[in-house]
Amino acid sequence: MQALVLAEIGRFELADVPDPVPGPGEVRLLVAQSGICGSELGGFRGTDGLRRPGLVFGHELVGTVEAYGPDVPAGRRLPLGTPVTANPLTSCLACPVCRAGRPNVCPERRLLGGHVHGSNAELVVVPVDALHRLDRYPRPEAGVLAEPAACAVRAVGRTAVAEGGTALVLGAGPIGLLLLEVLRHRGVETLLFTERLPGRVAPAEAAGGVRLPDEPEALLAEVASRTGSLGVDAVFDAVGSTDTRRAAVAAARPGGEVCFVGLHSAESPVPVRDLVRREVTATTSFAYRPAEFAEALELLGTGRLEFHGEVVPAPLSEGQHWYEALLAGHPAGKVVLRPGAHR
Ligand SMILES: [Zn+2]
Numbered sequence: 001m002q003a004l005v006l007a008e009i010g011r012f013e014l015a016d017v018p019d020p021v022p023g024p025g026e027v028r029l030l031v032a033q034s035g036i037c038g039s040e041l042g043g044f045r046g047t048d049g050l051r052r053p054g055l056v057f058g059h060e061l062v063g064t065v066e067a068y069g070p071d072v073p074a075g076r077r078l079p080l081g082t083p084v085t086a087n088p089l090t091s092c093l094a095c096p097v098c099r100a101g102r103p104n105v106c107p108e109r110r111l112l113g114g115h116v117h118g119s120n121a122e123l124v125v126v127p128v129d130a131l132h133r134l135d136r137y138p139r140p141e142a143g144v145l146a147e148p149a150a151c152a153v154r155a156v157g158r159t160a161v162a163e164g165g166t167a168l169v170l171g172a173g174p175i176g177l178l179l180l181e182v183l184r185h186r187g188v189e190t191l192l193f194t195e196r197l198p199g200r201v202a203p204a205e206a207a208g209g210v211r212l213p214d215e216p217e218a219l220l221a222e223v224a225s226r227t228g229s230l231g232v233d234a235v236f237d238a239v240g241s242t243d244t245r246r247a248a249v250a251a252a253r254p255g256g257e258v259c260f261v262g263l264h265s266a267e268s269p270v271p272v273r274d275l276v277r278r279e280v281t282a283t284t285s286f287a288y289r290p291a292e293f294a295e296a297l298e299l300l301g302t303g304r305l306e307f308h309g310e311v312v313p314a315p316l317s318e319g320q321h322w323y324e325a326l327l328a329g330h331p332a333g334k335v336v337l338r339p340g341a342h343r
């Protein structure tokens with residue numbers, strides 16, 4: 001099969017590699033769509049500490065069931081050709097972290113396209129347990145966004161922001177945009193956002209957001225004027241730079257919440273005394289649990305959650321170009337590679 005392999009840091013090679021063989025409890029999918037995730041751009045640049053040369057990236061996928069490995073009970077087998085997506089995060093389900101209901105941060109977790117070869121290839125192997133069928137949804141193609149949407153569903157659920165409330169999202173890239181979509185779906189009334197790239201503003205506005213300046217002083221003045229000088233109920237930092245982390249703290253109201261999601265910088269000074277004095281709760285959100293993946297897929301597949309970003313389809317052979325373009329600031333909402341398009 002053809003696969004987009006990271007030949008070296010910063011360079012993919014479209015290579016002919018042996019077809020992957022599904023092991024016990026696994027299924028092989030013919031990949032129709034494979035979304036490029038912001039988290040993979042760091043791997044391409046060699047800065048994420050996870051992805052290494054030789055790896056096939058890709059964990060946001062839609063495909064069809066192509067073959068089963070051994071030991072898959074008849075009751076767990078979908079007919080060949082069934083359109084599916086897969087939860088790409090596998091946890092041990094046995095450790096104390098998993099048993100405490102946090103499989104998303106299991107120390108033994110495995111991410112498709114991170115720890116094992118992913119879906120930027122004509123074929124991909126996943127556990128049968130990871131499958132979600134798409135043929136019961138009016139919008140099956142939206143399944144390719146289930147994974148990033150699941151990150152947004154979890155982040156919003158990590159806070160108490162509720163119907164009629166106020167929220168600020170810093171950064172309107174794919175995750176920030178999906179945060180706005182989920183917050184709007186939850187009935188949050190005042191939806192504010194910042195975004196540096198002009199090309200990302202219109203989709204965030206279409207999602208119901210009001211753009212604020214990202215220069216810190218001007219941002220805080222605008223937040224104050226729109227919230228009776230209080231600040232917002234919940235701030236979501238989808239960037240993770242020192243500037244956005246500090247702005248997130250400052251924009252939360254007394255007794256409000258800050259949810260750190262973005263991973264841009266490893267370390268940032270944060271004004272903790274200010275957090276303490278205003279009893280602002282600082283929380284974090286990483287990936288998603290299986291139930292959040294299922295909820296995100298349900299919302300997208302039924303059309304209750306819209307994605308207003310531009311979805312750009314591209315052949316696998318253009319992978320190198322699109323990773324470079326996204327790193328250079330291309331505003332696409334989601335670039336979706338189409339590995340199996342010519343099969
Ligand atoms: Zn992703």
Ligand SMILES: [Zn+2]
Binds near residue numbers: 097107
């Ligand atoms: Zn575990």
